[in-house]
Amino acid sequence: MAKFKPLNENQLVMLPISLQNQIVPGTLEHTISRVVDEHIDLSVFDARYNNDETGATAIHPKILLKVILLAYARGMISSRQIERACRENILFIALSYGYPPDHSTIAAFISSMQDEVQSLFSNVLLVCEELGLLDGTHFSLDGVKLSANVSKEWSGSLDELKHKRDKLKEKIEHVMAEHAQADKQPEVEVERQQKQEKRLQRQVERLTEFLKDREPKLGSDNKEIQSNAVDNESVKMPTSYGVIQGYNAQALVDSKHQVILAAEAFASQDHENLEPMLDGAKKNLKAIGKGESYFEAKELTADSNYHSLNSLTVCQDEKIDAYIPDIQFRKRDARFAEQERFKDGVHGRQRPETKTTPFTLVDFSFDADKQVYICPQGKELTCHAHNQVNRHRTYDVYHARVQDCAACPLRARCLSKPSTSRRYLSVQVDSQSPNLIDEMKAKIDSEDGKRIYARRLGIVKPVFANICVHKRMHRFTLRSKTKVDVQWRLFALVHNIGKIQAFGTLQ
Ligand code: SF4
Incomplete structure (x- = not known):
């Protein structure tokens, strides 16, 4: 009969572990650790701590920042997951110096970082600049719509939400009436009804609290749009996979190594975001010593969702060599003549067939x-x-x-x-100034325009693939624009640190 070594689980083993040796040079965790230790100005967090005379010692912001950045890079976004990793995963244990922060400390640190995140982002951008990762000749702008930490169920006009609250009240009365019969029912059923009653009561309280003195939320045309009782700054947005309640996360990317120059989450459509994104990028670049005219004469590509008179005017005022096509540009491109999806002239959409041509x-x-x-x-x-x-x-x-x-x-x-x-008929008003829309059409239809615009896909799309697929940033876990903005910028930050690891050599 074969002999085996004993299977004895009941034994104590002491393993000598050097935390320092776990962080291997060349890995992302090593780069995060070095960037945070040597290149990020952590004094921006000093004002948060007021325990120099009394109180317990706090977890160092260096620890929190390191474990959060590594967790985001590994697709862990929940603070409870991060806390668990700090207790179980040797890399997180090493980065936290053996002091695992609890989930409430992690969540509070992230959600209150709106004043510091700008400085952290500029610090990392400066490292990218010093390592020669920025090219500064071509930039691409794009965005992704991500769900907020809310349900569409809590969205509606104020009247709809009031109606919903009244319905819930009726339902509570119904459940309570059922509850009155409880002594005839098994205990488990009574318990279920009590839980349901409490849940409904909480929902009514939430809606009542939200509707108290609430003014309707207005859209750009001054008409009421849907409010959301949980995160009223989030908005309903159409996407290719349906309508979501969320935010539009934007990134402006440099062409050389796809370093993000600016990242911000908005509650608005793409065509409204070009100007604030350029302003945000200029602010970040100013912090690393670049002038106001950094974008002058440089190429900027963005898809047709950014095409608007305002976007083109901004690019003209900033003297940017912009390539932002209109929605019909594929239809005019002979290379797409045989492609069905562009035959009706609407990029990416199908129009129902009409029997006769409508009057234009x-x-x-x-x-x-x-x-x-x-x-x-x-x-x-x-x-x-x-x-x-x-x-x-x-x-x-x-x-x-x-x-x-x-x-x-x-x-x-x-x-x-x-x-x-x-019948209504809209007629374009002729302007004395050059028509920017027509100029952009001619530019995009030119051979150079097509060639330069084609670079966009390879520059900006991998950035979103990295953050949303590889780092699993599918939806925000925080509420309110300020907090989701912090979360998005931290993902942009860790993306840039990944570029430092892949293409730079820290001295
Ligand atoms: S504008 Fe009115 S009246 Fe004239 S063709 Fe159209 S539908 Fe007929």
Whole structure:
């Protein structure tokens, strides 16, 4: 019969471990440790601690920063996960010098870092600059919409939320009525009903508290948009996989090694974020000694979601060589002529097929004497509003009379929906200044424009893949714009430290 060594679990083993030897040079944890020890100014945290005379000793911010950065790099975002790692994982134990912080200390440190995170980001950016990781000739801007730590269930107009609260109150009464029969029910069922009652009560309290003296949240057109009773700064956003309640996390990236120059989370659409992102990048670059005109004459690429008159004007004012295409640019590109998704002219979207071509501006003639447009049915469209501005242009709006359109045999072809009462026609207003939209179209359609714009994918997309897939940043775990902004910047910070590890040599 075969003989084996004894399987004795009941024994004590003492293993000599050098914490220092766990942090092996060349690894990410070693780079994080050295960057935090030698290049980050931790005095920005001094004001937080007031225990020099009395009180217990605190966990050093160096420890907290190191373990949080390594945890984010490993895809651990929950403070409880980080706490566990600091007790079980030898790398985290080494980085925390054997003093594992608890989850509430970690969570409080991250969520109160809004004043310090800017300084930390600039410190790391300076290391990237000193190691020659910045090229400074081409930048790409992009964003990703990430869910907030809330449910869409808590979103709605104030009236909808009041209605929801009233429904919950009714439900509580119903549960309480059931509860009154409790003595006839098994104990486990009574317990379930009590739990349900408490949960509903908490929900009603949350809504009541939120609705107290609450003003409606207004959108850019001054109409009420949905509020959220849990994180009212988050907004509903359409994405390719459905509508989410969340934030739009943005990053401006340098082309050489994909170092992030600026990162910020917004509760707005891409086309509103180019200007604040450039401002944020200039602030970071100023902190490392770069001038205000850093972006002058440099290339900037961003996708068609950033295309707006305001974005193009900002780039013109900053003298940036911008490449920001309009939504139709693929349709004009012969290389995409055979691709179905661009045939209808809408990048990435399909439009339902229409039997007839709808009437457009070319089907209407202008009567200069009367200053009206004449429709294909011979009816007059008078000016309804002058100098309206959207993200692309300034335009006048003309409209037909309701009674003309009501009896018109061409209604189906002329009106966008059968329920529309009259035809509206928007006409672009000619401007004396060069038309930036047309200039950008010509630039993007040129051979150079196509070549330069094509670089965007390779520069900025891997950054989001690294953060959102490799580092598993799928959704924010904190609430409010300030806190999710800190979380996003910390991910950008750890991405940049990864670049230092991969391409730089710390002296
Ligand atoms: S629907 Fe109205 S605007 Fe259009 S063709 Fe008929 S009358 Fe003219």
